[in-house]
Amino acid sequence: MSSPDAPTVIAPARRLTIARAIAEAIGQEMERDATVLVMGEDIAKLGGVFGTTTGLLDKFGPERVRDTPISETAFIGAATGLAAAGMRPIVELMFVDFFGVCMDAIYNLAAKQCYFSGGQVTCPMVLMTSVGGGYGDAGQHSQTLYATFGHLPGLKVVIPSNAHDAKGLMLAAIRDPNPVVFMYHKALQGMGWLGTVQRSITDVPDADYLVPLDKAKVVREGKDLTLVGLGLSVHQALDAAERLSGEGVSAEVIDLVSIAPLDRQAVRASVRKTGRLLAIDDDYLSYGVGAEILASVCEAGIALRSAPQRIAFPDIPVPFTPVMEHFVLPNADKIVAAVRHMMEPSAND
Amino acid sequence: MSDAPSNRSDRLWMYTTMVKSRYFEALIKPAYFEGKTPVFNMAKGPLPGEMHLSDGQEPCAVGVCAHLRPGDTVTATHRPHHVAIAKGVDLDAMAAEIFGKASGLSGGRGGHMHLFDARVNFACSGIIAQGLGPAVGAALASKLRGEDHVAVAFLGEGAANQGAFHEALNLASVWKVPAVFVIEDNSYGISVAKRDCTAVERNSDRAAAYAMPGHFVAGNDADTVYRIAGEAIARARRGEGPSLIEIETCRLEGHFMGDAEGYRPKGEVDRLKAADPIPAYRQRLLADGFEAGELDKAEAEARAAVDAAFAAARAAAYPQPEEAFAHVFA
Numbered sequence: 001m002s003s004p005d006a007p008t009v010i011a012p013a014r015r016l017t018i019a020r021a022i023a024e025a026i027g028q029e030m031e032r033d034a035t036v037l038v039m040g041e042d043i044a045k046l047g048g049v050f051g052t053t054t055g056l057l058d059k060f061g062p063e064r065v066r067d068t069p070i071s072e073t074a075f076i077g078a079a080t081g082l083a084a085a086g087m088r089p090i091v092e093l094m095f096v097d098f099f100g101v102c103m104d105a106i107y108n109l110a111a112k113q114c115y116f117s118g119g120q121v122t123c124p125m126v127l128m129t130s131v132g133g134g135y136g137d138a139g140q141h142s143q144t145l146y147a148t149f150g151h152l153p154g155l156k157v158v159i160p161s162n163a164h165d166a167k168g169l170m171l172a173a174i175r176d177p178n179p180v181v182f183m184y185h186k187a188l189q190g191m192g193w194l195g196t197v198q199r200s201i202t203d204v205p206d207a208d209y210l211v212p213l214d215k216a217k218v219v220r221e222g223k224d225l226t227l228v229g230l231g232l233s234v235h236q237a238l239d240a241a242e243r244l245s246g247e248g249v250s251a252e253v254i255d256l257v258s259i260a261p262l263d264r265q266a267v268r269a270s271v272r273k274t275g276r277l278l279a280i281d282d283d284y285l286s287y288g289v290g291a292e293i294l295a296s297v298c299e300a301g302i303a304l305r306s307a308p309q310r311i312a313f314p315d316i317p318v319p320f321t322p323v324m325e326h327f328v329l330p331n332a333d334k335i336v337a338a339v340r341h342m343m344e345p346s347a348n349d
Numbered sequence: 350m351s352d353a354p355s356n357r358s359d360r361l362w363m364y365t366t367m368v369k370s371r372y373f374e375a376l377i378k379p380a381y382f383e384g385k386t387p388v389f390n391m392a393k394g395p396l397p398g399e400m401h402l403s404d405g406q407e408p409c410a411v412g413v414c415a416h417l418r419p420g421d422t423v424t425a426t427h428r429p430h431h432v433a434i435a436k437g438v439d440l441d442a443m444a445a446e447i448f449g450k451a452s453g454l455s456g457g458r459g460g461h462m463h464l465f466d467a468r469v470n471f472a473c474s475g476i477i478a479q480g481l482g483p484a485v486g487a488a489l490a491s492k493l494r495g496e497d498h499v500a501v502a503f504l505g506e507g508a509a510n511q512g513a514f515h516e517a518l519n520l521a522s523v524w525k526v527p528a529v530f531v532i533e534d535n536s537y538g539i540s541v542a543k544r545d546c547t548a549v550e551r552n553s554d555r556a557a558a559y560a561m562p563g564h565f566v567a568g569n570d571a572d573t574v575y576r577i578a579g580e581a582i583a584r585a586r587r588g589e590g591p592s593l594i595e596i597e598t599c600r601l602e603g604h605f606m607g608d609a610e611g612y613r614p615k616g617e618v619d620r621l622k623a624a625d626p627i628p629a630y631r632q633r634l635l636a637d638g639f640e641a642g643e644l645d646k647a648e649a650e651a652r653a654a655v656d657a658a659f660a661a662a663r664a665a666a667y668p669q670p671e672e673a674f675a676h677v678f679a
Contacts, residue, residue, distance in 0.1 A: 046539065
């Protein structure tokens with residue numbers, strides 16, 4: 001209702017956690033699109049163990065915000081059926097570690113529905129799930145399993161590092177005609193009972209906006225080497241880059257945002273410029289995200305100034321006791337140490 | 350414990366084991382909040398991560414485990430302490446494991462949701478309904494070897510809606526293995542009430558689908574659990590096949606420590622605490638002729654054992670970080 005004479009009203013910046021951003025995106029899309037509904041364990045009355053559906057039950061009622069039994073095989077399978085029937089379900093798998101009981105519905109149904117039907121039947125669904133450890137929850141509640149999902153054709157897999165991206169990615173994921181696995185990291189989620197990396201709490205526009213599901217972002221520019229991360233490891237890379245700048249090393253940081261599809265061009269463009277590559281993630285090392293990043297660069301024949309490196313979780317289950325868990329988790333110290341080594345002249349040998 | 354000379358001694362054992370379990374968790378509570386105040390952060394303090402307490406559910410554990418021997422197998426859930434204590438898991442090593450110490454059951458690798466004590470064939474898991482299949486396997490092993498060991502899988506009422514529940518019951522019945530499935534119905538799967546997510550009022554009715562006896566035990570009472578579980582376990586030992594038991598119990602605490610429990614009706618916890626099964630059982634024993642002094646002495650011994658376990662666990666050394674790499678493979 002503004003007139004040319006009225007002062008421009010600028011909405012105050014709202015800083016949201018990733019949890020709030022996700023819930024806002026789902027709510028806005030539910031308002032816009034009557035086919036969107038959300039299902040999962042403790043997502044209605046409780047608003048999601050990790051806050052992803054806070055307030056939605058009150059707003060949209062139990063028909064569209066459905067608490068499920070502890071029956072992931074059934075309700076994720078049901079989501080593929082809903083999607084085939086023209087609805088846009090969002091389902092929550094409370095911890096990614098629980099995928100073991102319902103993977104068939106995810107990788108043999110959701111991921112293949114479009115292909116098997118020759119494109120007749122699509123599967124526009126979002127599977128959102130929490131990932132990550134570092135808080136002493138042991139090996140069945142602390143995994144990330146990025147690569148497990150990224151490995152499977154037919155699934156898109158995104159991991160926001162901040163609230164702005166979380167909202168835009170969720171809106172894009174719901175509207176995408178394909179199954180999207182939306183992984184949110186517990187260390188970034190902004191729940192009161194879990195510590196949160198403050199940088200993940202960002203200004204989030206009220207408005208509807210999309211963050212592409214297939215584009216990596218350069219979140220810090222640099223010229224000496226490229227640090228590639230996703231989710232939590234983006235923040236660890238940024239912390240490391242800041243420290244390294246004090247040592248005269250200029251690190252570029254890439255936030256992958258998505259691992260399927262993987263924005264290989266963004267990584268290659270950066271490494272062509274810097275000549276050095278270190279990939280960091282908190283999934284198991286072997287056959288992992290870092291391996292795929294390194295392969296993408298090596299296959300492109302990019303001349304490197306030092307051997308490409310990766311930091312990840314070693315090939316062991318996540319141990320409970322903090323003295324072990326923090327010993328094996330990636331962190332900024334390990335990144336700084338790896339970079340120092342890569343920057344030594346002998347690293348070229 | 351089934352070799353105990355009389356029901357009287359079993360009852361004393363059940364009472365003192367419930368007291369021991371409750372006291373174990375009473376010591377966990379303040380320890381859990383150490384380092385987590387003023388701002389609650391699950392990652393902090395000597396007991397990081399989720400902590401699921403079993404206060405209120407003790408009758409399920411003792412009424413069943415009173416009939417078990419070390420050679421019998423038990424698989425338990427993410428809420429395992431009462432069952433572990435009743436099965437005879439090493440108390441010192443269990444406390445040390447929960448504190449993440451080198452002297453813990455698994456050297457700190459497993460923590461509170463992943464307690465393993467092979468000495469008494471006990472294991473638990475953080476994945477809902479995961480223990481049923483392993484119990485069928487343990488029971489089959491006993492049958493194949495011609496032994497009379499049984500396997501008991503504990504699960505929550507929410508787990509009865511998992512596919513693994515139905516698959517395992519069917520398999521156990523088809524193979525006629527000596528397994529007993531014990532559902533601890535505490536009314537809630539985290540925030541979701543049983544009535545809102547379960548098609549039947551009593552999961553014990555589901556036994557009919559798998560051609561096995563199904564028992565519903567009302568009242569959260571150790572003696573009743575003892576009687577019904579005794580029949581089911583004896584039946585399994587005789588080689589007559591599996592049974593399903595659902596026990597009406599209650600969770601006096603949140604799903605995990607720090608749970609705001611906004612999903613509970615007002616006054617529910619107060620009502621449940623007023624009907625706490627442990628003091629009620631003490632009153633029953635006194636009415637049945639047990640001496641107060643005898644109960645007091647047994648209680649004191651139970652508490653002393655827990656005190657000693659916690660003191661040792663706190664004093665114990667953390668493992669070397671490099672130990673994280675041990676035991677990935679045998």
